[in-house]
Amino acid sequence: MLSPVSEEPLLLAELKPGRPHQFDWKSSCETWSVAFSPDGSWFAWSQGHCIVKLIPWPLEEQFIPKGFEAKSRSSKNDTKGPGSPKEKTLDCGQIVWGLAFSPWPSPPSRKLWARHHPQVPDISCLILATGLNDGQIKIWEVQTGLLLLNLSGHQDVVRDLSFTPSGSLILVSASRDKTLRIWDLNKHGKQIQVLSGHLQWVYCCSISPDCSMLCSAAGEKSVFLWSMRSYTLIRKLEGHQSSVVSCDFSPDSALLVTASYDTNVIMWDPYTGERLRLLHHTQLDPPMDDSDVHISSLRSVCFSPEGLYLATVADDRLLRIWALELKTPIAFAPMTNGLCCTFFPHGGVIATGTRDGHVQFWTAPRVLSSLKHLCRKALRSFLTTYQVLALPIPKKMKEFLTYRTF
Numbered sequence: 001m002l003s004p005v006s007e008e009p010l011l012l013a014e015l016k017p018g019r020p021h022q023f024d025w026k027s028s029c030e031t032w033s034v035a036f037s038p039d040g041s042w043f044a045w046s047q048g049h050c051i052v053k054l055i056p057w058p059l060e061e062q063f064i065p066k067g068f069e070a071k072s073r074s075s076k077n078d079t080k081g082p083g084s085p086k087e088k089t090l091d092c093g094q095i096v097w098g099l100a101f102s103p104w105p106s107p108p109s110r111k112l113w114a115r116h117h118p119q120v121p122d123i124s125c126l127i128l129a130t131g132l133n134d135g136q137i138k139i140w141e142v143q144t145g146l147l148l149l150n151l152s153g154h155q156d157v158v159r160d161l162s163f164t165p166s167g168s169l170i171l172v173s174a175s176r177d178k179t180l181r182i183w184d185l186n187k188h189g190k191q192i193q194v195l196s197g198h199l200q201w202v203y204c205c206s207i208s209p210d211c212s213m214l215c216s217a218a219g220e221k222s223v224f225l226w227s228m229r230s231y232t233l234i235r236k237l238e239g240h241q242s243s244v245v246s247c248d249f250s251p252d253s254a255l256l257v258t259a260s261y262d263t264n265v266i267m268w269d270p271y272t273g274e275r276l277r278l279l280h281h282t283q284l285d286p287p288m289d290d291s292d293v294h295i296s297s298l299r300s301v302c303f304s305p306e307g308l309y310l311a312t313v314a315d316d317r318l319l320r321i322w323a324l325e326l327k328t329p330i331a332f333a334p335m336t337n338g339l340c341c342t343f344f345p346h347g348g349v350i351a352t353g354t355r356d357g358h359v360q361f362w363t364a365p366r367v368l369s370s371l372k373h374l375c376r377k378a379l380r381s382f383l384t385t386y387q388v389l390a391l392p393i394p395k396k397m398k399e400f401l402t403y404r405t406f
Helices: 070-083 110-117 371-382 385-389 395-401
Strands: 011-015 035-036 042-046 050-057 086-091 096-101 125-131 137-141 147-151 158-163 170-175 179-184 190-195 204-207 213-217 222-227 233-238 244-249 256-260 264-269 275-281 299-304 311-315 318-323 332-333 337-343 349-354 359-363
Touching: 035 096, 035 349, 042 096, 042 349, 050 096, 050 125, 096 170, 125 158, 125 170, 158 204, 204 299, 213 244, 213 395, 222 244, 222 256, 244 264, 244 337, 256 299, 264 299, 311 337, 371 395, 385 395
Parallel strands: 096 158, 204 244, 244 299, 299 337
Antiparallel strands: 011 359, 035 042, 042 050, 050 086, 096 125, 125 137, 137 147, 158 170, 170 179, 179 190, 204 213, 213 222, 222 233, 244 256, 256 264, 264 275, 299 311, 311 318, 318 332, 337 349, 349 359
């Protein structure tokens, strides 16, 4: 593996809402969610004002890291308007909190199924799910911008959404009504399960890449792990001292990270429930006064696509990048009012959303994974921790394969 690059992330581009700030609460302007489609061809931006922008990627004709002028790019975008042949504006009618793209491409069998059930919309295309302020979930066709389905069931804000990576079009939604709901979009958005047990608003849900587990964080000190096969609770992970607000699985499903208002990220083994590492967000500069105790409260955490880095956004106005095996960040970038972050699926770029409705694109470390890591990633994609520990191999190899060499 190449040595981690510790240069400060560079701001590549910034997109700003076309509408001026409106202070009416009904026109909330926060970017609560940003998302790339799994194939990297689209970017979705919940820019506030009940609007979602669907932007083809790369931005414009060619994504050029150096000399990319963000402000002029933003104004050009806004003047295109809804008549643009590619970029699309989805008016959701409600403040948008959660975004999720379906996997791509869809299996051919789904088209066959839709042909025999003409009453069901053909959702064999790339789709975007949007979670709204009134508890509704709207399902859109990305290529056309058409509304396909409207899912009803939640009684409060739909805060987060997650599709199963397998392409089965199972959607999980997390809501302030303290429940998670499982929907089958192959069956006209039928609600197939309600997961109850959280005592607070559910902030985040993440499905493991092997589709076996679901993690949910609900503003409580513990995190819930559910089985995606039986939809039952596997275990609670306890270790944070304050509300947990974000979670993400590693690309091989072997690790889970959770971020909390207690200023810490915890890295877990989801199979055993063991806490592997704690990443503490210390302030670079001392606070001006003691009024804000939670100045380093975490907002978002995510894994890089190759599984060797993490990105975190905190209230101390910093985007941090962490190397998997180090306890301190390898890079920082100044970022005001950050709310969410996600990596481009092919690496090299991090997208962040802010409280004033902006999206910023940053350079991310590009690394050549070692053969050892590639083998570990391949093996852990289908072997649980317990299965690895049962293998007749040397102890050091087991420690490496179970990420216990930190």
